[in-house]
Amino acid sequence: MEFVAALVIVGALLSFVLAVCVVPIYLVATRRQRLERKRNRSAPMLSSLATVVEERVSRYGGGESSIREQHFATFEMPDGSRFELAVPENVAGVITAGDVGQLTWQGSWFIGFQRQILR
Numbered sequence: 001m002e003f004v005a006a007l008v009i010v011g012a013l014l015s016f017v018l019a020v021c022v023v024p025i026y027l028v029a030t031r032r033q034r035l036e037r038k039r040n041r042s043a044p045m046l047s048s049l050a051t052v053v054e055e056r057v058s059r060y061g062g063g064e065s066s067i068r069e070q071h072f073a074t075f076e077m078p079d080g081s082r083f084e085l086a087v088p089e090n091v092a093g094v095i096t097a098g099d100v101g102q103l104t105w106q107g108s109w110f111i112g113f114q115r116q117i118l119r
Contacts, residue, residue: 040107050075050103
């Protein structure tokens with residue numbers, strides 16, 4: 001009987017921890033994503049000449065799950081300012097550091113990069 005009572009107490013404690021710790025973290029993360037999506041949708045779509053300065057890949061997962069990759073490119077504007085955008089894998093495969101072209105973005109969303117053909 002004491003064992004069952006102990007299991008009930010442990011179950012109640014785990015439920016409490018779940019409600020107090022995990023659920024708020026999930027709610028905060030979800031809210032941040034919604035706010036970022038809202039900001040990006042309301043941001044103007046911009047386009048400028050830019051140079052690809054660097055590319056990188058962020059890998060996460062593994063172990064019991066598959067490994068996921070997210071590709072990023074750092075762009076330099078004509079005024080010298082730089083910023084990094086997540087780019088789709090098919091774009092990351094064809095751009096390289098030193099490429100110059102027309103970058104289009106909206107907020108923190110990458111829209112496109114049209115490379116200049118140098119003659």
